[in-house]
Amino acid sequence: MAKTMAAVQAAETREEMGIVIDAQGMHYRDLNRRLREAATEGEARFRLVNVNGQRYIGTGLKGDLHLEICGVPGNDLGAFLSGPTILVRNNAQDAIGNTMDSGSIIVKGDAGDVIGYGMRGGTIFINGNVGYRVGIHMKAYRQKSPVIVIGGAAGDFLGEYMAGGVIILLGLSERNGDPLVGNYCASGMHGGEIYLRGKVDPRHISPHAKIAQTKPTQIEHIRPHIAEFCTHFGYDADKVMGEPFFRLTPVSHRPYGAKYAT
Amino acid sequence: METFRQTRRSHTRYDRGARNISGCGLAGMMSLSGERTDGRLIREAIGLLHDRSNGLGGGFAGYGIYPEWPDHFALHMMYYSLEAQEDAEKALRHNCEVAREEKIPTRPIPTIVDPPLLWRYFVRPKGDLLVERQAPSEDDFILDLVMTINRSVEGAYVFSSGKNMGTFKGVGFAEDIGEFYRVEEYQAHIWVAHGRFPTNTPGWWAGAHPFTLLDWSVVHNGEISSYGINKRYLEQFGYCCSMRTDTEVMAYLLDLLVRRHKLPVPIACRVLAAPFWRDIQQMEEPERRLHKTLRQVYAGALVNGPFAIVFAHKEGMVGLNDRIKLRPLVAARKDDLLLLASEEAAIRTMCPNPDVVWAPRGGEPVIGTLGSMEVEGEPKRRLEEASA
Numbered sequence: 001m002a003k004t005m006a007a008v009q010a011a012e013t014r015e016e017m018g019i020v021i022d023a024q025g026m027h028y029r030d031l032n033r034r035l036r037e038a039a040t041e042g043e044a045r046f047r048l049v050n051v052n053g054q055r056y057i058g059t060g061l062k063g064d065l066h067l068e069i070c071g072v073p074g075n076d077l078g079a080f081l082s083g084p085t086i087l088v089r090n091n092a093q094d095a096i097g098n099t100m101d102s103g104s105i106i107v108k109g110d111a112g113d114v115i116g117y118g119m120r121g122g123t124i125f126i127n128g129n130v131g132y133r134v135g136i137h138m139k140a141y142r143q144k145s146p147v148i149v150i151g152g153a154a155g156d157f158l159g160e161y162m163a164g165g166v167i168i169l170l171g172l173s174e175r176n177g178d179p180l181v182g183n184y185c186a187s188g189m190h191g192g193e194i195y196l197r198g199k200v201d202p203r204h205i206s207p208h209a210k211i212a213q214t215k216p217t218q219i220e221h222i223r224p225h226i227a228e229f230c231t232h233f234g235y236d237a238d239k240v241m242g243e244p245f246f247r248l249t250p251v252s253h254r255p256y257g258a259k260y261a262t
Numbered sequence: 263m264e265t266f267r268q269t270r271r272s273h274t275r276y277d278r279g280a281r282n283i284s285g286c287g288l289a290g291m292m293s294l295s296g297e298r299t300d301g302r303l304i305r306e307a308i309g310l311l312h313d314r315s316n317g318l319g320g321g322f323a324g325y326g327i328y329p330e331w332p333d334h335f336a337l338h339m340m341y342y343s344l345e346a347q348e349d350a351e352k353a354l355r356h357n358c359e360v361a362r363e364e365k366i367p368t369r370p371i372p373t374i375v376d377p378p379l380l381w382r383y384f385v386r387p388k389g390d391l392l393v394e395r396q397a398p399s400e401d402d403f404i405l406d407l408v409m410t411i412n413r414s415v416e417g418a419y420v421f422s423s424g425k426n427m428g429t430f431k432g433v434g435f436a437e438d439i440g441e442f443y444r445v446e447e448y449q450a451h452i453w454v455a456h457g458r459f460p461t462n463t464p465g466w467w468a469g470a471h472p473f474t475l476l477d478w479s480v481v482h483n484g485e486i487s488s489y490g491i492n493k494r495y496l497e498q499f500g501y502c503c504s505m506r507t508d509t510e511v512m513a514y515l516l517d518l519l520v521r522r523h524k525l526p527v528p529i530a531c532r533v534l535a536a537p538f539w540r541d542i543q544q545m546e547e548p549e550r551r552l553h554k555t556l557r558q559v560y561a562g563a564l565v566n567g568p569f570a571i572v573f574a575h576k577e578g579m580v581g582l583n584d585r586i587k588l589r590p591l592v593a594a595r596k597d598d599l600l601l602l603a604s605e606e607a608a609i610r611t612m613c614p615n616p617d618v619v620w621a622p623r624g625g626e627p628v629i630g631t632l633g634s635m636e637v638e639g640e641p642k643r644r645l646e647e648a649s650a
Binding site for chain 1: 310311313544586587590592605606607608610611619621623624641642
C-alpha cells in the first residue's frame with residue numbers, strides 16, 4: 001500500500017516560515033498533490049526535506065510561492081513553472097525548468113542535461129557545472145525572455161536550436177579540467193544570445209553562431225542577471241564582470257533552410 | 263529496510279495503466295577492493311528508478327556470488343517447456359561434466375507471472391572434447407555451447423555463463439525481479455542492475471538485461487542503430503544473435519575485443535564509442551594514428567545510436583556513453599566504492615554521501631579495476647558538496 005494521506009500529513013511540521021514536508025520514500029505524485037493542495041489552501045512557503053529523485057517537483061505551480069529543496073530532486077524539476085521560486089540546496093538532475101513560463105530556479109550544486117528545455121520565460125541559476133544540451137530550444141515569448149546563468153562549465157550542445165532568451169556561462173567554479181563549453185555550442189541557433197566569460201576555443205562553437213566581443217551596452221544588458229547570480233551564491237559581481245565576455249548570436253534565422261526543398 | 267518498502271510500495275501503486283515515457287534505468291556498484299555486499303542496496307537503487315521502466319524487464323548481475331565454484335562455469339538456463347529442458351540438458355551432458363544442477367531459488371510473488379523454468383548448472387568442458395575440437399580455451403568451448411543452445415534448442419536459453427558470477431532477470435519491474443530471485447541472499451563485489459523500457463523489441467524473459475556471455479554482462483539504456491552492422495560483423499567470429507534485441511551485440515563485442523583480441527578495456531571503449539573523424543584530425547601523433555587504425559580495423563564494432571551502458575567483467579566495472587551523450591549517466595566515488603547510475607538519486611540510495619559525484623562526458627569511459635583505487639575518468643580534484 002502506498003503511504004496514505006494521513007501518513008503524509010504526519011510527515012509535515014510547521015515552521016514560522018511555512019510548512020516542512022519530509023519527502024522520504026514519497027512518490028512524486030503524492031508529493032506534488034500535497035504541494036498543490038497546500039498552495040490552494042493558501043500556503044506560500046515550503047521546505048521539502050529528504051528529497052531523493054522525486055520527479056516534476058513544483059510542476060505547473062502558479063503564483064508567488066517559495067520552495068526550498070533539501071536533497072537531490074528528480075528530473076523535470078519546475079516543469080511549466082509559472083511564478084514560484086525554487087531553491088535547491090544540493091545537486092539537481094536533468095530537464096530542470098522544462099517549458100518553464102516564469103519564476104526562478106536556483107541550484108547550489110551541479111545540474112544535469114537538458115536544463116531549460118523550451119523555456120519561454122523566467123530565470124535559472126546554477127552555481128556549479130551543467131551537462132549536455134542546456135538551453136535547448138529556449139525561446140522568447142511576447143514580453144518574456146528566459147535567462148539561464150551557469151557558474152561553472154557546460155557540456156556539449158549548449159544553446160542547441162536556441163530561438164530566444166539569454167544564456168550566460170561564467171566558468172567560475174571547479175571545472176574538472178573540462179573546457180568552459182563543450183563541442184557544438186549553438187548548433188542550430190537561430191535566435192537569442194549566449195555570453196561566455198573568459199577564453200573561448202572557436203572550435204567548440206558551431207558555424208551557426210558568430211562570435212564577437214561584447215559591447216558595453218550589451219554588458220549592461222546582462223549585468224542585472226549576473227548581479228543576481230552573485231547574490232545567490234556569494235560572488236563579488238564586480239570581479240565577475242571584470243573579465244571579458246564573448247557574445248554568440250545566430251548567423252541566420254533559418255540555419256537549416258538550405259536543407260529543405262523550397 | 264522499512265524505508266525501502268515504503269518507497270517500493272508507493273511506486274507499485276501506479277503500475278497499472280500509468281503512461282510512461284522514460285528511458286531505461288541503470289545502476290552499478292563495485293567495491294574496488296573486492297569486498298562483497300548483498301543485493302539489497304542495488305535492488306533499492308534500481309527500485310528508485312522505477313519510473314524509468316515499464317515492467318517489461320528487469321535484472322541483476324552479481325560478481326563473486328559463487329565462491330564455492332571458482333573454476334566452474336555457472337550456466338543459468340530458461341526453459342519454456344520440459345522438452346526444451348530435456349534437449350538442452352542432453353547437449354550440456356554431452357559437452358560438459360556437470361558438477362551440480364539445481365533450480366534457481368525463487369520466491370513466488372504476485373507481480374512476477376508465468377516465469378519459465380529456471381535452472382542452473384555448474385559445469386566444466388569435457389577434457390577429451392576440448393582436445394578433439396581444438397578449442398583455443400575452455401571459454402571458447404563454452405562460448406560455442408552457449409551459441410549452439412541459444413540458436414538451435416527450441417525454447418531453451420542460456421542467460422548467464424560466467425565463472426563465480428550470475429545473472430538474474432525476467433519480465434517485471436527490476437525491484438520485483440530482485441525479490442523473485444532473492445538477490446538479497448547473494449554476496450557480490452560488483453552488482454549491476456537494469457529496469458527496462460523496451461521500445462523497438464519485445465519484452466520477454468531472455469530479452470531482459472543484463473546481457474551476458476562468459477563473465478561479461480551489459481546493461482543498456484538506448485538503442486543501437488548499428489545493430490545490423492554489428493550483428494553481421496560478430497557472425498564472422500562465431501557469435502549468433504538470438505535474443506531479439508540490440509544490447510546483445512555489446513556483450514559479444516566486448517568478449518571479442520577484450521578476451522579474444524586482447525585489447526585493453528580503455529581501447530575497447532574507444533572502439534565502441536569511437537571519436538569522430540574531426541576529433542581524430544585534431545589529435546597529436548601517435549594518438550591520431552592509433553584512433554585512425556582502430557576506426558579502420560574495427561569499423562564493424564562501432565556502436566552507433568544513443569546509449570548509456572554499464573558493463574562488468576571479472577576484473578571490473580565500466581560506464582560508457584555514446585559520443586554525444588544522448589542518454590544520462592552519473593558516476594560517484596566513496597572510499598573503495600565506485601557507483602554508476604542513470605540518476606544521481608539512485609547513487610544516493612546506495613551511498614547517501616559520496617566523496618565525489620560527476621557526469622561522465624560522452625564517449626569517455628569510467629573504468630573501475632579490481633584491486634586498484636584509481637578510477638579512470640574520475641575528476642582529479644574532488645568537489646565539495648554544495649553547502650547544505
